[in-house]
Amino acid sequence: MATEERGELTPMRPKRDFAQLPLLANEPSLRPPPSTRYQGSKFKLLDWIWDNLRTLEFDTALDGFGGTGSVAYVLKAHDKAVTYNDYLRFNHLVGIALIENQDTPLSAEDVSKILSRDRNALYDNLIATIFDGIYFTEEENAWLDVTCQNILQIGDRYKNALAYYALFQSCIAKRPYNLFHRKNLYMRLAEVRRSFGNKATWDTPFEDHFRGFVAEANASVFSSRKRCEALCCDVVQVPGSFDLVYLDPPYVNSRGSTVDYRDFYHFLEGLVIYNDWREEIDHSKKHLPLKASHSRWSDPKQIRAAFAECFERYSESIIVLSYGNKGIPGVEELTKLLKRYKEHVVVIEQPDYKYVLSIDDSTKELLFIAW
Numbered sequence: 001m002a003t004e005e006r007g008e009l010t011p012m013r014p015k016r017d018f019a020q021l022p023l024l025a026n027e028p029s030l031r032p033p034p035s036t037r038y039q040g041s042k043f044k045l046l047d048w049i050w051d052n053l054r055t056l057e058f059d060t061a062l063d064g065f066g067g068t069g070s071v072a073y074v075l076k077a078h079d080k081a082v083t084y085n086d087y088l089r090f091n092h093l094v095g096i097a098l099i100e101n102q103d104t105p106l107s108a109e110d111v112s113k114i115l116s117r118d119r120n121a122l123y124d125n126l127i128a129t130i131f132d133g134i135y136f137t138e139e140e141n142a143w144l145d146v147t148c149q150n151i152l153q154i155g156d157r158y159k160n161a162l163a164y165y166a167l168f169q170s171c172i173a174k175r176p177y178n179l180f181h182r183k184n185l186y187m188r189l190a191e192v193r194r195s196f197g198n199k200a201t202w203d204t205p206f207e208d209h210f211r212g213f214v215a216e217a218n219a220s221v222f223s224s225r226k227r228c229e230a231l232c233c234d235v236v237q238v239p240g241s242f243d244l245v246y247l248d249p250p251y252v253n254s255r256g257s258t259v260d261y262r263d264f265y266h267f268l269e270g271l272v273i274y275n276d277w278r279e280e281i282d283h284s285k286k287h288l289p290l291k292a293s294h295s296r297w298s299d300p301k302q303i304r305a306a307f308a309e310c311f312e313r314y315s316e317s318i319i320v321l322s323y324g325n326k327g328i329p330g331v332e333e334l335t336k337l338l339k340r341y342k343e344h345v346v347v348i349e350q351p352d353y354k355y356v357l358s359i360d361d362s363t364k365e366l367l368f369i370a371w
Helices: 043-053 070-077 089-100 108-114 126-130 138-151 157-173 185-189 199-203 206-220 266-272 274-280 303-313 331-338
Strands: 003-005 008-010 060-063 081-085 229-231 244-247 318-324 345-350 365-370
Touching: 043 070, 043 318, 043 345, 043 365, 060 070, 070 081, 070 089, 081 089, 089 157, 089 206, 089 229, 089 266, 108 138, 108 157, 108 206, 126 138, 126 274, 138 157, 138 206, 157 206, 157 266, 185 199, 266 274, 303 331, 318 331, 331 345, 331 365
Parallel strands: 060 081, 060 244, 081 229, 244 318
Antiparallel strands: 003 008, 318 365, 345 365
16 A cells, blocks of 8 residues: 655555666666556567667657657657657646656645545536446545546646546556446456456555555656657647657558547546536447547558658658558558658567457567668
8 A cells, every 4th residue: 555654655566676677677777667557558668669779860759659658758768859749638648747747746745635625625526427337436436526626726737747647547557458448347346256357456446546656657757868848739740850750650450440549548538628528428338438539540541641641741850660560551551651751661570569459469569660
């Protein structure tokens, strides 16, 4: 359980062995990126990715589909001036908390205020009423309503983002499959033998999770020697120029289906827009996602045009692309697209990585490097 000692927060989970985390076995001076259960995270591939980037000459970098921020975090740790970008608002807050933030932690006093009900405040019960019986228990929904509205009152940009980060990770930890793609609270509550998941983690109180993730996030905040920032926009609309652009778009498989991160994590996106959440919910579906928002990166009919526009936008930069070997477009087509703008294109396969929830063991992670 998390504790407060001399005004400091202590993680509730056992302290991680930093020497066993990516990048630290050979470079122990580097701070570890925080772990996550977020689908699509490149956390387990960071060693491999950096090993293929370390010889490239660059000082400024854009992580165009920032997600968990793991790659941006590693670039920051290697003294690069990093711009993190993601079109999802909750991911943008992760970028603010861990990439843009250089020296601001959440104090024990901050956390105590976030977790305390203000007797003079009038709280909305949006989650308790709308999401009853869908993702969390009645008690947990009430806790989320109060905590989320307390976070809204934090005026400091970085403390606000850190608090949201801890809230997001707490919600993910207590979900079967770590997702919000279906109404399945019953999976947590049923008294049956399970072949997956961690009931002890699911049953751990939200407050304990929150304090633990705050402690982990605080430990990951550090001051780099270069300016870093976090943006929230379409990848081709990021202003400025960069020596290197890293792209990790949603993977469209050969059947034309893809991971819809906005649908998988709509609940976290809703927490960020709490005051407007009601109007954005799609009540035609049992799991109550946000109303659909089309993305060409998830559309097999538009994905090729999206890649072409993106490669053209960053044609003056070194382009590094993470993608699957059985995706749309295919390897040859992506290579051809890159060669419109780049003289050199190499494709490197990571043979030991399996996509989460994938039933195809032959799907491999590829790294395209074009200069």
